[in-house]
Amino acid sequence: MTRPTLNAIHHVAIICSDYARSKRFYTELLGLEILAENYRAARDSWKLDLALPNGNQIELFSFPGPPPRPSRPEAQGLRHLAFVVDNVAEFADYLTANGVAVEPIRVDEYTGKAFTFFQDPDGLPLELYQA
Incomplete structure (x- = not known):
C-alpha cells in the first residue's frame, strides 16, 4: 500500500x-x-x-x-509554537512595548536565522522565527 x-x-x-x-x-x-x-x-x-x-x-x-500544563524546560509534549515573522527584532520590540516579556534574540546555529521566545497569558511557549 x-x-x-x-x-x-x-x-x-x-x-x-x-x-x-x-x-x-x-x-x-x-x-x-x-x-x-x-x-x-x-x-x-x-x-x-x-x-x-x-x-x-x-x-x-x-x-x-482546565488543569495547568506542565511547562518546565524540555517537558514531554508540545515544546512550543513558532510563528514566522519578517523581522524578529521588530516584533520582539513590539511585544516588549506591549508588556510581554521576550527572551534575548538568538541565532539558530544551523540555519543562521534569528529567533526568540515569549509566552502567551497561560505560559504557553511561543517562538518568533525569522523568515
Whole structure:
C-alpha cells in the first residue's frame, strides 16, 4: 500500500484559562484574524477559530477549570509554537512595548536565522522565527 501524504498543518488547538484575556492576546496583540467564534453551552466552552495570513489556524478553547500544563524546560509534549515573522527584532520590540516579556534574540546555529521566545497569558511557549 502506498503511503498517503500529509499536506500541511491545518490548526493548532490551545486551551486557555481566561478566554477574554487570551482572545485579546491572540487577536489584538498578535493580530490573528477571527474566522468564527462559538459558545458551546453543553460544555460551557468557547471555541475561537483564528487565522494566520498563510491560512494556518489556531483554535482557542475555554473549558471550566482546565488543569495547568506542565511547562518546565524540555517537558514531554508540545515544546512550543513558532510563528514566522519578517523581522524578529521588530516584533520582539513590539511585544516588549506591549508588556510581554521576550527572551534575548538568538541565532539558530544551523540555519543562521534569528529567533526568540515569549509566552502567551497561560505560559504557553511561543517562538518568533525569522523568515
